[in-house]
Amino acid sequence: MSEPVVKVENLNVWYGKPQIIGRDKRVHILHDVSFEIKRGEILGLVGESGCGKSTLARAILGIETGKTGTIIHNTFRPQMVFQNPYGSLNPYKKIGWIIEEPLRVQRKYDSKERKRRVLELLGQVGLPESYMNRYPDELSGGQRQRVAIAAALIQQPELIILDEPVSALDVTVQAQILRLLIDIKKQYNLSYLFISHDLNVVYQICDRIMVMKKGEIVESGDIETVYNHPQHPYTLQLLTE
Amino acid sequence: MKKRNYNLIFGIIITAFVVVLLLIGIFWTPYNPDTMNVKLRLTGPSAEHLLGCDNFGRDIFSRVLKGGVSTLWISVATVLFGLVCGIIVGAFTGYYGGVLDEVVMRLNDVLNSFPSILLSLVFVSLLGPGKKNVVIALGLLFIPSFARITRSEFSRIKSLDYVKCAKLEGVPPLRIMFVHILPNAVNTLLSTTAIGFNNAVLAEASLSFLGIGVQPPDPSLGRMLAESQTYLFSAPWYTLSAGGMIILLILGFGLLSDGLGDIE
Numbered sequence: 063m064s065e066p067v068v069k070v071e072n073l074n075v076w077y078g079k080p081q082i083i084g085r086d087k088r089v090h091i092l093h094d095v096s097f098e099i100k101r102g103e104i105l106g107l108v109g110e111s112g113c114g115k116s117t118l119a120r121a122i123l124g125i126e127t128g129k130t131g132t133i134i135h136n137t138f139r140p141q142m143v144f145q146n147p148y149g150s151l152n153p154y155k156k157i158g159w160i161i162e163e164p165l166r167v168q169r170k171y172d173s174k175e176r177k178r179r180v181l182e183l184l185g186q187v188g189l190p191e192s193y194m195n196r197y198p199d200e201l202s203g204g205q206r207q208r209v210a211i212a213a214a215l216i217q218q219p220e221l222i223i224l225d226e227p228v229s230a231l232d233v234t235v236q237a238q239i240l241r242l243l244i245d246i247k248k249q250y251n252l253s254y255l256f257i258s259h260d261l262n263v264v265y266q267i268c269d270r271i272m273v274m275k276k277g278e279i280v281e282s283g284d285i286e287t288v289y290n291h292p293q294h295p296y297t298l299q300l301l302t303e
Numbered sequence: 304m305k306k307r308n309y310n311l312i313f314g315i316i317i318t319a320f321v322v323v324l325l326l327i328g329i330f331w332t333p334y335n336p337d338t339m340n341v342k343l344r345l346t347g348p349s350a351e352h353l354l355g356c357d358n359f360g361r362d363i364f365s366r367v368l369k370g371g372v373s374t375l376w377i378s379v380a381t382v383l384f385g386l387v388c389g390i391i392v393g394a395f396t397g398y399y400g401g402v403l404d405e406v407v408m409r410l411n412d413v414l415n416s417f418p419s420i421l422l423s424l425v426f427v428s429l430l431g432p433g434k435k436n437v438v439i440a441l442g443l444l445f446i447p448s449f450a451r452i453t454r455s456e457f458s459r460i461k462s463l464d465y466v467k468c469a470k471l472e473g474v475p476p477l478r479i480m481f482v483h484i485l486p487n488a489v490n491t492l493l494s495t496t497a498i499g500f501n502n503a504v505l506a507e508a509s510l511s512f513l514g515i516g517v518q519p520p521d522p523s524l525g526r527m528l529a530e531s532q533t534y535l536f537s538a539p540w541y542t543l544s545a546g547g548m549i550i551l552l553i554l555g556f557g558l559l560s561d562g563l564g565d566i567e
Binding site for chain 2: 123125139141142144146149150151152153154155163164167168210213217
């Protein structure tokens, strides 16, 4: 078995600044979270809103400051796809510009090669090449999410964090995007951390699942095992809802 | 049914009229605005002198054009100066927040708490009168308002997902500020700029009215107003033409900025 892409050990996250004098006013968001994401696997993370799912995502991305514990990355710069496709694309920039931006700031390749890669990725996420010169306003939610996926892919990451990537979309579009995500994963041998509150979607796409309640992981394991034989009452509650 | 944006329409018409008039004024005026003619002293409007002549027998129409042009230049320069500095200050304070934001914004409050005409009087008397100094003095006073708007836009936009995305992609902060965020703040800044332009026209006219703006013999709308006070009843066209020009300038840009603000 190959080494995990990300290994998290005893991760604690607090919000607020530590007080030097007086009572500690920080809010404890994540309690001793430990898990790992294997290469080529889709790990689902479920739990009600406000339980710390997005905080965990931000901690892995390295943009959460008040944390203790260890996060071992065996990957270069994980990428993220956000929940709301209407907010994650800059409205004043063309699609091609948005996808190309990471390469441009890293001064990788010349402009011809960058353009070639953008076009290739547009094809891969199922958008016609003419979309290069369109603005996000002209695209539907599903199409925008495809663009966001392309923008995450262009840096050739090994891990992509998907923060409720389909919850803002129609059911039919949801299925298309999930299909696309699975195809892309196979092609590039990617790993996903798939955050969701929709257990049906998680069942369709994930290999393993973690259930989070109030900042703690209460249950984790194989998707079939957890769905068929839930151990924790909270998991049972989520499944029967 | 969509309501028509009358502010924008009339704003564009008036502004276009004034700008065309002043563009002509840059290259050509009916008479030399500085030529005096005692015989024509305080004569009323006629076919030869559209707006009559002033107390030295100079053609008022020519002087209004020249004065308007100089007011326009000063206002444009002032607004540009304030806008560029304000955007830089606002971008950094809005994007980074924290202590820098607190300190700079409190300095802003201090500048804002003095009446602007008083402050510009102080600046101009320190620097000495003249076009360049008026631009610097007024420009400095314009920084806070632009900085404030830019700051609020930046601190709003910086928490949006596409900026977070850009951070994750490793885009450097300066590029995020001026390439990713700034274009999204342009709409708001545009209507503020039009208002700022109005204030600049007014402030320049007031400084010249008080005699510390544009210096003679250059014509200036503000100073024409001051000089014409004495002849308010014997030669009302003198006051009316200078004041009318100021009103047209301000009305046009005021409507324009309102109209721009109403878009979307």
